[in-house]
Amino acid sequence: MNKQQGFTLIELIIVIVILGFLAVTALPKFIEVTDDARQASVEGVAGGFAAAVGLVRSQWEVDGKVSNNAGPNITTLEYDRVTVGLDGDIGYPTNRGTSNSQVTAMTRQDCKDVFDLILQSAPINTVNSNNAKDSRYYVQINAAGSNSPQCIYYLTNSLDTENLANLPGSEVPNGSITDGFSYFPATGQVTVF
Template structure:
């Protein structure tokens, strides 16, 4: 006795293909947003960690009686501006004399296992963040002595995944700032201790 083998009909196949097409049309946009959401979450996580570490430095400075130009944080000496009490590097003690290297020192010295980073004019192919400074862009703040200090600097930490790198040199092109399209990152003001994350540009601190 022969068994009759029967496959799917053309109509059944068409129905399956239509259903798969509908599922794909609704699911693909969600998967496309996963990368952006993950990058945003990463930036927010780094910003939260940096803000916590900055507050630890300030708290230790308060405990020390506001007398020292540096504090010891997890065995690492962190310098700060005695007018404000927020970290400014490993040797620098002036929130209006920051540069990219000093901003990098803040990032690396206050964060445990800081994300790999380089200065914004270096090869960023194998790191997660670039570091730059915006001189005088941080506005003003009132010191503990009641004196207004103007032209505070801003440290900017750009997420490399949101930048365009030169395919040959690996250097971000153009040099990233707060107007770079689609750039994401973290801003730190050493005069106010404020840490902000940004996931949309242009950004106004």
């Protein structure tokens, strides 16, 4: 006589219950991993950006702050083989160094230029809402032309890229939760949100 061997119905049910229990307890952890990874990515870029801002300002200090120690304040410097514009009174990066480099004159394009210039391999970023889907960061400015503008770098996969034209210059648009960081060129402060 041939005896068939296999799993009994009870054994199969026990295995399914165990797998279900594991799925219920482990699934929330895997869902949180995606959010944690996105936040860690932003924190890594923001940390590199903050370090680069500090290095540019340190170089400005080392160079003596003023031209020939008697002339006007230094408004550009060579950083990693590129010219970076900075506010000559405070020494923080503001633009490419091709026009007025005072903090009060900053534009969205200047915020993008600072991002591209001081990071050696900057993530793809844009100021154009039409290109946001193909970029890692969307650049905005809050209070352009004020005494203390704020550059805002949104992680694009945390935004509704269909409605970027309506995005206000603030860290948390329309009350939604987003990921990114901001840069205050008047103080050099970088803040992750």
